[in-house]
Amino acid sequence: MSSKEEARRLSRAQLPDGLRPETLAVRMALAPSQHGENSEALFLTSAYVQPDAETSAQRFAASEDFTYSRTSNPTVRSLELRLAAMEGTEAAIATSTGMSAILLLCMGLLKAGDHVVCSRSVFGSTINLFAKEFGKFGVETSFVSQTDLQEWREAIRPTTRIFFAETPTNPLTEICDIRALADMAHESGALLVVDNTYSTPALQQPAKLGADLVMHSATKYMDGQGRVMAGALCGPSHLIKDVFGPVLRTVGMTLAPFNAWVILKGLETLSLRMKAQSEQALAVARWLEARPEVARVYCPSLPSHPQHELAMRQQSGQGGAVLSFELRAPTPEAARAAAFHVIDSTRVLSIATNLGDTKSIITHPATTSHGRLSEAQRQAAGISQGLIRLAVGLEHVDDITDDLLRGLSTLPSL
Numbered sequence: 001m002s003s004k005e006e007a008r009r010l011s012r013a014q015l016p017d018g019l020r021p022e023t024l025a026v027r028m029a030l031a032p033s034q035h036g037e038n039s040e041a042l043f044l045t046s047a048y049v050q051p052d053a054e055t056s057a058q059r060f061a062a063s064e065d066f067t068y069s070r071t072s073n074p075t076v077r078s079l080e081l082r083l084a085a086m087e088g089t090e091a092a093i094a095t096s097t098g099m100s101a102i103l104l105l106c107m108g109l110l111k112a113g114d115h116v117v118c119s120r121s122v123f124g125s126t127i128n129l130f131a132k133e134f135g136k137f138g139v140e141t142s143f144v145s146q147t148d149l150q151e152w153r154e155a156i157r158p159t160t161r162i163f164f165a166e167t168p169t170n171p172l173t174e175i176c177d178i179r180a181l182a183d184m185a186h187e188s189g190a191l192l193v194v195d196n197t198y199s200t201p202a203l204q205q206p207a208k209l210g211a212d213l214v215m216h217s218a219t220k221y222m223d224g225q226g227r228v229m230a231g232a233l234c235g236p237s238h239l240i241k242d243v244f245g246p247v248l249r250t251v252g253m254t255l256a257p258f259n260a261w262v263i264l265k266g267l268e269t270l271s272l273r274m275k276a277q278s279e280q281a282l283a284v285a286r287w288l289e290a291r292p293e294v295a296r297v298y299c300p301s302l303p304s305h306p307q308h309e310l311a312m313r314q315q316s317g318q319g320g321a322v323l324s325f326e327l328r329a330p331t332p333e334a335a336r337a338a339a340f341h342v343i344d345s346t347r348v349l350s351i352a353t354n355l356g357d358t359k360s361i362i363t364h365p366a367t368t369s370h371g372r373l374s375e376a377q378r379q380a381a382g383i384s385q386g387l388i389r390l391a392v393g394l395e396h397v398d399d400i401t402d403d404l405l406r407g408l409s410t411l412p413s414l
């Protein structure tokens, strides 16, 4: 049974075809229980009572329906149906975190001797997972430029199985051309995997641009209010059900039902939040660009962004809600002191290392998200000591800029 048929069989009130993403984000789920609840139920159960031994045997053999919650759970299943519908893929599989989604990807698709081509600007733990953890098992990864297609092409080997990209990147918001990478991956018999955490399907649907698999840290915008950890892979049934399903069942990077339920509710407002936070980020970025203390602002919706046009085309005309800016300073030490001063002068923004929250978050990437990289890796990724990342939330935009001004206006003059 294809996922579409399964969704039809299971989804509430037999939704009609052709519904738009905003509608699917609110409506797609398993059918309600016998009580007819309007909000999807939270099923906190590890096992499922079977009607008889024969049915039990069939369900265990086919891995269909519900047997044990490491394998599948109705609340998690509703989330998977909704995610697949929103990404426009046949199926989805939910995981305990974003990193465990990448672990599942690697365990499902790679073996010793295989090769991965990955942007060198991806999330720090993603670099470690490929280079260090899977390096131990004989998988080699070539890290290449986020934006130079020629580097991707030159890195291809006969053993290349996966192209892994993330767009826009954290914290410099570099964009890669998903369609061009998909074509190149397919010519060489590899799969393109896109980490869509930053844009979410509300802005960008990589599968429609040729990506084979879409990966998520649902911890970020999908939750949207910074509560729980979750991840997912979205893609064709033959990979999700036949390749990743059995690995997840065996290894157990399963998503907890409570966390699935929180994300399911978060998805209902995803598109509103993404648009609003993206517009606020552009307003803050414009304000920062006019500040004398700021050397450079990284935000895809600014016309000064080197890939502004590609970003607007690929991301539904929105830049996303993450921006970064670099402070003017004569030395790395002075830059770090200035960044710490601006961060420590805030009274509204949260000093934290997360994003995707309705609360705006300010971060010093060089000592947090990218703190475990070597200095050489950090420089290759372009993360300087004067760089500050801002994940813009839903506070009034003037309160956000006022909060930044506290530190910017009191920096020691150069």
Ligand SMILES: *Cc1c(COP(=O)(O)O)cnc(C)c1O
Residues within 6 Å of the ligand: 097, 098, 099, 100, 123, 126, 166, 170, 195, 197, 198, 216, 217, 218, 219, 220, 229, 230, 231
């Ligand atoms: C946070 C993040 C991850 C890892 O997700 P977790 O849910 O924290 O495990 C992967 N990719 C990107 C782009 C992220 O921002």
